[in-house]
Amino acid sequence: MFEHNAGAESNPVNLAEYARLARKRAEPSAWDFIAGGSDDERTLAANRAAFERWTLRPRILSGRDTVDVSVPLFGRTLASPLLVAPIGYQGLAHPAAEVATVQGAGAAHTAMVVSTMSNRTLEDLARAASAPLWFQLYCLKDPELTLSLVRRAESAGYEALVITVDMPRMGRRERDLRNGFALPAHLRPSNLLMEASPELHRSQQGTSGVALHVGQLFDAALSWSTVERLKQQTALPVLLKGVLTREDAQRAASVGIDGIIVSNHGGRQLDGAPASLDVLPEVVEGAGGRCRILLDGGIRRGTDVLKARALGADAVLIGRPIMWGLIARGAEGVTDVLRLLRAELEQALALCGQSRWTEIDRSLVALAPPCGGGWSAPEEGL
DSSP states (O other): OOOOOOOTTOOOSSHHHHHHHHHHHSOHHHHHHHHOOSTTOHHHHHHHHHHHTEEEOOOOOOOOOOOBOOEEETTEEESSSEEEOOOSOGGGTOTTTHHHHHHHHHHTTOOEEEOTTOSSOHHHHHHHOSSOEEEEEOOBSSHHHHHHHHHHHHHHTOOOEEEEOSOSSOOOOHHHHHHTOOOOTTOOOGGGGGGOOGGGGOOOTTOOHHHHHHHHHBOTTOOHHHHHHHHHHOOSOEEEEEEOSHHHHHHHHHTTOOEEEEOOGGGTSSTTOOOHHHHHHHHHHHHTTSSEEEEESSOOSHHHHHHHHHTTOSEEEEOHHHHHHHHHHHHHHHHHHHHHHHHHHHHHHHHTTOOBGGGOOGGGEEEOOOOSOOOOOSSTTO
16 A cells, blocks of 8 residues: 655655655555545644744753753653654554554654554554553443453553543544545454444445444443543543543543543544644643643644643644654654654754753743744645
8 A cells, every 4th residue: 555665755854754755655545534634624724823823932041951851641751742642544554553653652762542443453562562552442332342442451551541532423524535435455443353344444435434434333422421430440540632621621620530632633523623732721721730731733843842831731642743654664754753853842942941841831932923934734734
């Protein structure tokens, strides 16, 4: 499905160059599945635009010559605040699928969140890991099957449970509908082998095999009671991924949730939802210091990571750029994407006169005056 031959373009120096390289190498319908959003893709574009609305306020003559971007999270100190976001069906990007991503994240000394819908089992990925793994859980119609996934993650040594709460049903992803997108026959949701439906592999224009599978499998009646029950059934730290409002942050904190991931699912669910960065301050306020706050969506530069920290994020998750690295160079590309972002973050931290990630606060950013320009994605608001 993908060509992985290196050439003159094989040494990107930033994430935009990785995106261009991956775009050229990807099978078109697989690229659309990875890159696209829902409906008009306004929220997809908004995730990038949000970072352009903030400017950094560097402080000079700090007298500091070192930087420390390590972050304590759930009993561990991670080398950097850059985590790998949960991404399903990574076999679309590379033959080694999630195994390559786990290896790449390990080489970068950072944690990875493994998707329920991975093409490799969570046990196989645990055996391949050299850095912490968290498990991302979709709540299924069968509660016993859902709980069995939690138990498997616990037994395999996963260190946190990330419950995705913004996908009781799948967003209308029009690129996939145009392409009649379905998984190639050799790819399966390996954690749910007995749950794979024929529709998942059946390509028909106007439908999405993945969306049909989600409709058959996921709990459309997902509620707070489901989350509270799962919280009681595991000793792992529990995070909710998909929180976008103060009210939901307050509720999450009140029921003892350990962490919140401020996320609109990369613009792939509710089109018209706000950019993750835009609502980060209100979610932080709603949580009131009672749980850790992470963010995903639209991060393409180290300066973006710094802005997220200044507005209240304890750490960030990187999604599509990980796939760009995986398509372009396999495990090495994943490591390099994380390395590039970390290098940019450390440089920005130093140039802002700061030395420690944990000491960054709101004084580092201000709303930017209206102006043109900004980051230019290779295509369609990536």
